[in-house]
Amino acid sequence: MADTGTQTPRERYRAHIRAEIRERAWEQIATAGASALSLNAIAKQMGMSGPALYRYCAGRDELITELVREAYRSLADTFHATAASESGTDPAAPAAALAHALRGWALDDPQRYFLVYGTPVPGYHAPDDVSGIASEIMTTLLDAYAASPPDGPEALRRALTFWTRLHGLLSLELAGHFTGMDVDPALMFAAELDDLPPRRRDPHRGH
Amino acid sequence: MADTGTQTPRERYRAHIRAEIRERAWEQIATAGASALSLNAIAKQMGMSGPALYRYCAGRDELITELVREAYRSLADTFHATAASESGTDPAAPAAALAHALRGWALDDPQRYFLVYGTPVPGYHAPDDVSGIASEIMTTLLDAYAASPPDGPEALRRALTFWTRLHGLLSLELAGHFTGMDVDPALMFAAELDDLPPRRRDPHRGH
DNA sequence: TGCGTTCGTTAGAAGTTATAACGCAACACG
DNA sequence: CGTGTTGCGTTATAACTTCTAACGAACGCA
Incomplete structure (x- = not known):
């Protein structure tokens, strides 16, 4: 929508990571319900450790809202x-x-x-x-x-x-x-x- | 039902504590939902500290099931x-x-x-x-x-x-x-x- | 009175969310 | 092409959570 072509590499990367976060989150929710969603587990699944995820989403509640x-x-x-x-x-x-x-x-x-x-x-x-x-x-x-x-x-x-x-x-x-x-x-x-x-x-x- | 009269003092005490636990649990659930139910918070509300509650209920899941x-x-x-x-x-x-x-x-x-x-x-x-x-x-x-x-x-x-x-x-x-x-x-x-x-x-x- | 059961405690392990501080890589600009 | 700023990922830490283990004290029953 909003000029996808004029994205800086970093914006592109951010969008990609955020999408993968949501993807993993959906998997977790489908198998264990929304109350069992764990940011830590998502981070580990993505190969990065814990607090790195907070660069991409403000917190658990914000992710669920998304x-x-x-x-x-x-x-x-x-x-x-x-x-x-x-x-x-x-x-x-x-x-x-x-x-x-x-x-x-x-x-x-x-x-x-x-x-x-x-x-x-x-x-x-x-x-x-x-x-x-x-x-x-x-x-x-x-x-x-x-x-x-x-x-x-x-x-x-x-x-x-x-x-x-x-x-x-x-x-x-x-x-x-x-x-x-x-x-x-x-x-x-x-x-x-x-x-x-x-x-x-x-x-x-x-x- | 099953001869309430022939309860030992301890059984009586246990039943009373268990009832209070459920009561506090219902309060928590009513105000914050079932996912926010905290055994620790219930224990503190009842004046005892943390693990004491495990004498009366096997765990969080068992309490919710109850x-x-x-x-x-x-x-x-x-x-x-x-x-x-x-x-x-x-x-x-x-x-x-x-x-x-x-x-x-x-x-x-x-x-x-x-x-x-x-x-x-x-x-x-x-x-x-x-x-x-x-x-x-x-x-x-x-x-x-x-x-x-x-x-x-x-x-x-x-x-x-x-x-x-x-x-x-x-x-x-x-x-x-x-x-x-x-x-x-x-x-x-x-x-x-x-x-x-x-x-x-x-x-x-x-x- | 004594003895055993049970209770509540503290200590601790293994999780979680979330913040802070640090090093390094990547990007942007002169 | 170098330099500087920005941002990413790390570890450390705090404050939670559930839950187990071990210990001392209180209680009830004989």
Whole structure:
């Protein structure tokens, strides 16, 4: 993006190292969870010893925040791509396409999903740009529902229902709460997706 | 249960200390999350220094497992109590009662909820008795749905839908993903609860 | 009263995050 | 092409953490 060509060798090197740090961090998170992420272990894996890593990242929390940002960005991009590729086809389907994209993204790396939608740390507040990406994701979903009936509040309600229902299903599936319970998550997902657009399209405001 | 009267003074003392340990642990978890739980800090809070705690609990993981068990047990008891108190009243309502009980239990201590349904640690497997309590919870929910139509698979489907939808809503609410999004979680919850029993072929009573 | 169990202590090993100070290599500039 | 500044990686250190080992003292039971 920002003139990659006019990078000094040092900037180039820094970017490379930082990328490798994030890469190793993702590996660790995938195998042992975010709470087990160790800067020291990453440094040793990269052949350098301990404090050298602090040249490239301010600390453990900053690195995790960067990974959270990367995860949000990844989901936002996935949503954008599916929304774009689905814009020409069946105008009633974009929500379904987003649903499948979400499930694929979640199954692709469960811990990445949990980094976005998992247990929050009580004190922690995400930086502004991260919540910006979060609202970007929500907007993409909202657009998918605003397409058919150009109705604000109703589209929001549908988008929220999409989000909460699919998240409930995915979250429990990824956490392994369905194991040994004779239930096919993929089938459940399909069933919920089928139920998703509330059939009562008539003005059902009264609550 | 097992003759509390015939406790030796030492057993009595041990039980008291262990209870205080769990109490302090819950305080820490509520304010800083489970990943920040520190045995050392608990010991200092209790006026004794560090390794003394290892007389009462095998280690950090064992303590967390005990808290997870306590959380599961608490939810199971809440469900049992709700189902029992609701057994005499409206036979179509027990699921709704369970739903409100679940939401109350979740809001009462969000981190306790996440200890049960939050981000899992990839390697960790809960001990048998904990998964026993989990299935006990599911059975209570299942009974609430098996009451009206004595139909196995359909009751399971409804119970699972109850679980996944309400968990999705609660999980996102407790994690704060609705903040700044002009949405009332309580209203959303009521709306989802209203949509819950799929009204396809309900012989007794439509909604 | 005596004896054994159990408790809480301190000491220590092996980790972790994170900072400070130092030497050296690499880059940039005259 | 040399020189100087910048930045990288090192080791040392502090302050944590979990957890084990060994010791003395208190407690309970006979």
